[in-house]
Amino acid sequence: MKLLTFAIPCYNSQDYMENCIKSLLPGGEDVEILIIDDGSKDSTPDIADWYERKYPGIVRAIHQENSGHGGAVNTGIANATGLYFKVVDSDDWVDPEAYRKILEKLRELSGGERVLDMMISNYVYEKVGAKRKKVMHYSNLPRNKMFTWGEAGRFRKGQYILMHSVIYRTKLLHECGLKLPEHTFYVDNIYVYKPLPSVHNLYYMDVDFYRYYIGRSDQSVNEDVMIGRIDQQIRVNKFMVDEFDLWKITDRKLRHYMFNYLEIITVISTIMLIRSGTEENLEKKRELWGYIKNRDIRLFHHLRAGIMGNTMNLPGKGGRKISVAAYKISQKVVGFN
Numbered sequence: 001m002k003l004l005t006f007a008i009p010c011y012n013s014q015d016y017m018e019n020c021i022k023s024l025l026p027g028g029e030d031v032e033i034l035i036i037d038d039g040s041k042d043s044t045p046d047i048a049d050w051y052e053r054k055y056p057g058i059v060r061a062i063h064q065e066n067s068g069h070g071g072a073v074n075t076g077i078a079n080a081t082g083l084y085f086k087v088v089d090s091d092d093w094v095d096p097e098a099y100r101k102i103l104e105k106l107r108e109l110s111g112g113e114r115v116l117d118m119m120i121s122n123y124v125y126e127k128v129g130a131k132r133k134k135v136m137h138y139s140n141l142p143r144n145k146m147f148t149w150g151e152a153g154r155f156r157k158g159q160y161i162l163m164h165s166v167i168y169r170t171k172l173l174h175e176c177g178l179k180l181p182e183h184t185f186y187v188d189n190i191y192v193y194k195p196l197p198s199v200h201n202l203y204y205m206d207v208d209f210y211r212y213y214i215g216r217s218d219q220s221v222n223e224d225v226m227i228g229r230i231d232q233q234i235r236v237n238k239f240m241v242d243e244f245d246l247w248k249i250t251d252r253k254l255r256h257y258m259f260n261y262l263e264i265i266t267v268i269s270t271i272m273l274i275r276s277g278t279e280e281n282l283e284k285k286r287e288l289w290g291y292i293k294n295r296d297i298r299l300f301h302h303l304r305a306g307i308m309g310n311t312m313n314l315p316g317k318g319g320r321k322i323s324v325a326a327y328k329i330s331q332k333v334v335g336f337n
Contacts, residue, residue, distance in 0.1 A: 001083055006024050007072070009038065012040045017035070020091065021035065032058060033059045033060070034080055036072040048061035060079070071112070079087060086166075095209055106119065113250060116289035117172050118199045118202045119166070121210065123162065123211070140152065147203070147256075148202070149202070166212040168195060175198065179323055197244065237288065
């Protein structure tokens with residue numbers, strides 16, 4: 001069995017995928033690299049096949065009809081033979097020194113008495129034009145020890161476990177029934193959110209492992225692109241609302257974190273609908289909050305009462321201006337877009 005499986009979802013990624021693949025190759029025989037060609041129309045399939053021939057037993061090229069990022073991740077999970085699993089987007093890469101330390105620690109922990117469910121590490125916003133690279137740390141988490149949710153400190157607003165920062169135990173992803181929606185963007189939030197109640201043992205490595213590239217005009221986190229795909233963001237938002245009755249999550253700290261996670265996703269949906277400036281999308285905003293209210297009245301009031309949720313629902317044009325101002329502040333804090 002491989003120690004760690006990487007899945008690289010690729011759609012028309014010929015211009016940047018090799019940088020991603022090359023950054024993962026130093027893992028050698030400890031890793032498998034699944035290049036998932038999701039119905040690409042450029043040279044992506046040929047590049048994937050070349051690396052499979054060049055690095056047999058390490059790289060596997062998988063070709064499929066286009067099913068979107070979620071479908072590609074599903075394929076990766078289904079084909080993974082590694083004990084642990086990580087998604088690396090084709091325009092991102094990993095830091096070599098942090099990578100070496102991650103593999104050493106996974107190797108050590110895989111032979112221990114306690115089963116590691118999730119490893120968390122830092123990620124770096126490689127944002128085009130930014131003078132300083134923003135590093136997302138998890139200073140609230142214990143270092144150099146396996147811990148449970150009960151031993152974790154509270155997450156601050158703007159501090160979230162994202163796909164970039166997480167490595168899951170592969171079998172856990174199977175056991176929790178993770179199946180991402182196809183042909184839908186922003187499913188990385190579901191990827192992180194759904195397995196959380198199944199996670200018991202965590203480990204945080206304070207290394208800057210994942211390099212998250214932000215700068216392409218067609219990137220899914222580009223604001224104009226997000227507004228154009230707002231129906232997909234809403235679909236993910238509703239999936240997260242429906243997936244769990246958060247009031248029944250028994251671990252208090254995990255429940256608090258999952259409420260915060262759902263709150264920020266709902267805030268992003270709301271502010272994108274506001275920023276679009278169309279009456280149609282303002283109606284979708286009202287519909288989204290009505291959906292939450294009908295689904296769980298307590299959840300609705302909980303989200304509305306939160307600092308971010310309350311700011312996003314101030315009435316009138318003046319309220320919307322305040323919402324947008326708050327959003328711009330959060331952009332600087334979180335660093336996305």
